[in-house]
Amino acid sequence: MHSNKSAPDAAPPARTGFRAWLNHRTGLDDLLRITLDEPIPGGARFAYIFGSGLLFIFISQVITGIFLALYYVPSADHAHTTVAYITKAVTAGSFLRSLHAYGASAMVVVLFLHLSQTYIYGSYKGRRELLWLSGCMLFGLVLAMAFTGYLLPWDQRAYFATAVGTNAVSEVPWIGESIKRMMRGGTEMGTLTISRFFVAHVFFVPALIFALLASHIFLFRKAGAAGPVSEDPYHPKQKAEPFYPRQVLMDLSLTALLIAGLGLLCFFVPMKLGPPANPADAQYIPRPEWYYLPIFQWLKYWHGSAAIVGVLVIPTIIVMAILALPFLDHSVERRPWRRPIAMVAYAFVVLALLGLGLRSQYLDRHDPSVAQQLAKQKNEEDEYARKPFEPELSAASLAAANVTLADPLAAKGKTIFEANSCNACHGDGGVGTAAAPALIGVSAKLSPDQVAELFKHPTAKMTAGGMPPIDLPPDDFKALIAYVESLK
Amino acid sequence: MAESADRPGDADALPSLEDRRSFLGALLGLGSVFVGGLLSVPLIRFALFPLIRRTTELKSSPVGELNEFSSLAEPALKTIQIEQVDGWRKTISEKAVYVTKDSQGRLRVLSSICPHLGCTVPWNKEKNEFICPCHGATFAPDGSRVSGPSRRGMDTLETSVQDGQLQVRFQYFRQLVSDKEVIG
Numbered sequence: 001m002h003s004n005k006s007a008p009d010a011a012p013p014a015r016t017g018f019r020a021w022l023n024h025r026t027g028l029d030d031l032l033r034i035t036l037d038e039p040i041p042g043g044a045r046f047a048y049i050f051g052s053g054l055l056f057i058f059i060s061q062v063i064t065g066i067f068l069a070l071y072y073v074p075s076a077d078h079a080h081t082t083v084a085y086i087t088k089a090v091t092a093g094s095f096l097r098s099l100h101a102y103g104a105s106a107m108v109v110v111l112f113l114h115l116s117q118t119y120i121y122g123s124y125k126g127r128r129e130l131l132w133l134s135g136c137m138l139f140g141l142v143l144a145m146a147f148t149g150y151l152l153p154w155d156q157r158a159y160f161a162t163a164v165g166t167n168a169v170s171e172v173p174w175i176g177e178s179i180k181r182m183m184r185g186g187t188e189m190g191t192l193t194i195s196r197f198f199v200a201h202v203f204f205v206p207a208l209i210f211a212l213l214a215s216h217i218f219l220f221r222k223a224g225a226a227g228p229v230s231e232d233p234y235h236p237k238q239k240a241e242p243f244y245p246r247q248v249l250m251d252l253s254l255t256a257l258l259i260a261g262l263g264l265l266c267f268f269v270p271m272k273l274g275p276p277a278n279p280a281d282a283q284y285i286p287r288p289e290w291y292y293l294p295i296f297q298w299l300k301y302w303h304g305s306a307a308i309v310g311v312l313v314i315p316t317i318i319v320m321a322i323l324a325l326p327f328l329d330h331s332v333e334r335r336p337w338r339r340p341i342a343m344v345a346y347a348f349v350v351l352a353l354l355g356l357g358l359r360s361q362y363l364d365r366h367d368p369s370v371a372q373q374l375a376k377q378k379n380e381e382d383e384y385a386r387k388p389f390e391p392e393l394s395a396a397s398l399a400a401a402n403v404t405l406a407d408p409l410a411a412k413g414k415t416i417f418e419a420n421s422c423n424a425c426h427g428d429g430g431v432g433t434a435a436a437p438a439l440i441g442v443s444a445k446l447s448p449d450q451v452a453e454l455f456k457h458p459t460a461k462m463t464a465g466g467m468p469p470i471d472l473p474p475d476d477f478k479a480l481i482a483y484v485e486s487l488k
Numbered sequence: 489m490a491e492s493a494d495r496p497g498d499a500d501a502l503p504s505l506e507d508r509r510s511f512l513g514a515l516l517g518l519g520s521v522f523v524g525g526l527l528s529v530p531l532i533r534f535a536l537f538p539l540i541r542r543t544t545e546l547k548s549s550p551v552g553e554l555n556e557f558s559s560l561a562e563p564a565l566k567t568i569q570i571e572q573v574d575g576w577r578k579t580i581s582e583k584a585v586y587v588t589k590d591s592q593g594r595l596r597v598l599s600s601i602c603p604h605l606g607c608t609v610p611w612n613k614e615k616n617e618f619i620c621p622c623h624g625a626t627f628a629p630d631g632s633r634v635s636g637p638s639r640r641g642m643d644t645l646e647t648s649v650q651d652g653q654l655q656v657r658f659q660y661f662r663q664l665v666s667d668k669e670v671i672g
Binding site: 063064067070071078081082084085089090091092093095096099244245248249252256259389391392393394396397418421423424425427428429433434435466 | 509512513516523527529530531533534535536537540541573574575576577578579580581582583584605606607608609610620621622623663
C-alpha cells in the first residue's frame with residue numbers, strides 16, 4: 001500500500017532466485033563486473049588480443065596434458081611404447097597428442113606476438129616494471145616447457161635433440177658440467193633424465209607458470225591497460241571503453257582462429273612419432289624444434305675458448321638488457337617512430353633470429369650428406385608412423401624365455417625340474433604354490449653348494465612338507481641346481 | 489557506469505545498452521558452451537577408450553593340429569604359450585595343459601593346476617589316473633574327480649578350432665571350492 005516499501009532508487013535492482021542466491025554466496029556478479037568492465041583507454045583494438053589468446057592455449061595445454069597422462073609412463077623403457085599406444089591405439093589419441101605438441105608451437109608464436117606488441121607499443125612503460133619482469137619470466141618458463149616436453153615421447157628426434165640441448169649447457173664455464181648432470185640425472189641421457197624432465201614438465205614448471213600467470217594478470221589489472229601508442233603510460237587521458245563487449249569479441253576471434261587452425265592441423269597433419277630412441281645410432285643428425293633453430297645455429301659459431309662468449313656472455317647481456325628494459329627506459333614516449341633505437345634493436349634481434357633459423361635450414365639443404373641423412377630420418381619416421389601398434393613384451397615373460405637361451409645347463413635343469421614334477425609343488429618356473437614355497441630368489445640367499453646340500457639332505461621342516469631327498473645322476477643334479485640358481 | 493553493469497532484468501520499451509549487452513552475453517555463453525562441447529568430444533573419446541575398445545585381452549593359444557589328437561589313447565601333456573594383452577604391454581607365459589577326451593569322445597583340454605591347492609597334476613600311466621603329488625587327489629582320464637581332497641574335477645578350458653588347429657583360452661580358477669569359478 002505504501003510507496004516507501006519499494007527499494008531505494010540508488011541501489012542496483014536486486015536479483016531474484018538462483019542468481020541472487022549464488023551471488024550472495026560467491027560475489028560472482030562483482031567478480032564478473034570487475035573482469036568485464038576493465039577500462040581500456042582509447043578503446044578496444046585487435047592489437048591487444050594476444051594475451052588472452054595465450055591464456056586460452058595455456059588452458060588447452062593443461063587440459064590435453066592431463067589427459068595424455070592417462071596413458072603416458074615416464075620411463076626410458078615404457079615412454080615410447082605408451083606414446084605409440086596413444087597415437088596408434090587410443091581413440092582420438094593422435095589428435096590430442098597433436099593438439100598438445102602443436103599447441104606448444106602455437107604458444108611460442110602467440111607469445112612472440114604478445115611480446116612484440118608490448119614492446120612496439122611501449123606498453124611496458126609507466127610503472128610496469130614488475131608486469132614486464134613477470135612476462136619475461138613466463139616467456140622463459142614457456143620455453144622450458146617446450147624443452148622438457150620435447151623429450152617425453154623418447155623417439156629418435158626427442159632423444160638426440162635433448163642430448164644436444166643438454167650438451168650445450170655444459171659449455172657454461174665451471175658449473176656447466178654439473179648443470180648438465182643435474183638435468184640429465186647422470187652423465188648420460190637415460191631413464192632418470194625422463195623422470196626429471198617429466199617432473200619439471202608436469203609439476204615444477206607448471207606450478208611456477210600458474211603463480212607467475214596470476215601475478216602477471218594481477219599486475220596488469222593493477223597498472224591498467226596501457227592503451228594506444230598516443231596514450232600517456234602514467235596517467236591515461238583518452239576515453240576508456242570497457243573490456244566487454246568489443247574487446248572480448250576481438251579476443252574471441254583470435255581464440256576461434258586458434259581453435260580452427262590447430263583443429264584442422266591436428267586432424268589433417270597429425271604429429272608424427274618416430275622410431276624409439278636408439279642411443280647407439282651414430283648416424284642420427286639431431287635437429288631441434290623450429291623455435292630453437294636460431295639458438296642451435298648460433299651455438300655452431302662458438303667453439304673452444306670462444307664458447308664462453310657465445311654460450312654465456314652474449315646471451316646473458318641480451319637477457320639482462322631485455323629484463324632491465326622498463327628500468328632503463330623512463331621516457332614517456334611510446335610512438336614507435338619516435339623511438340628509433342628501440343625499433344632498430346627490435347628489428348635487429350628479430351632479423352638475427354630469422355636469419356639464423358633460415359641459415360640453419362639452408363645449410364641442411366645444401367649439404368648433400370646431411371640432406372640425405374635428414375631425408376632418411378624422415379623416411380624412418382613415416383615408416384614407423386604407418387606400422388600398427390605393437391604391445392611391449394613385459395619383463396616377466398622375457399625372464400622365463402631367457403633362461404632357456406642364456407645357459408644351456410639351466411635349460412637342461414628346467415626339463416629335469418619338470419620331468420621330476422618339482423613344478424607340481426614349487427610351481428612352473430619356481431613361482432611357488434600352496435604346497436611349497438617359491439624358488440625364485442633362492443640364489444640370493446643360498447650358494448649352489450648350500451642348495452646341493454639341501455637337495456641331498458632336506459631339513460626336517462622340508463621333509464615334513466613332503467620334500468624328498470633328490471637322487472639324480474651327477475650331471476642332472478648339477479643342471480637342476482643351475483636352473484634353481486637361475487630363477488630370479 | 490557502476491549501475492550500467494547490471495545486465496538482465498530491466499524490461500524497458502527501448503532496447504537499452506544493457507539489453508544488448510545481456511543478449512550478446514547470452515549469445516557468447518551459448519557459443520562458448522557449444523565450442524567447449526565440441527572441444528571436449530576428443531577428450532571424452534580419449535578418456536573412454538577402455539569402454540570403446542578392449543584394452544585387456546587374453547588371447548587363445550594354439551595347442552596343436554586337430555589330427556594330432558585324433559587317435560588319442562591317453563591324456564597328452566602340451567605346453568602352450570599364453571599371450572595376455574594389458575593395455576600397451578603383453579605378457580607371454582607358458583603353461584602345461586592336458587588334451588584328453590570326454591565320455592563322448594570329444595576333445596577336451598584340462599588345466600594341469602590341481603583344483604585343490606594348485607599343485608601341478610602329473611598323469612600316471614600305470615594307474616591310468618591323474619594323481620596329484622601334494623595331497624593325493626586323483627582324477628579320471630577325462631579329468632573328473634575320483635578321490636582325494638579336491639572338491640571338483642580338473643578344470644576344463646574353453647576351446648575352439650581355427651584352421652584345423654585346436655585353440656584354448658587359459659584361465660585360472662578358484663581353489664578349494666566345488667564349483668569352477670574364474671579368478672580375475
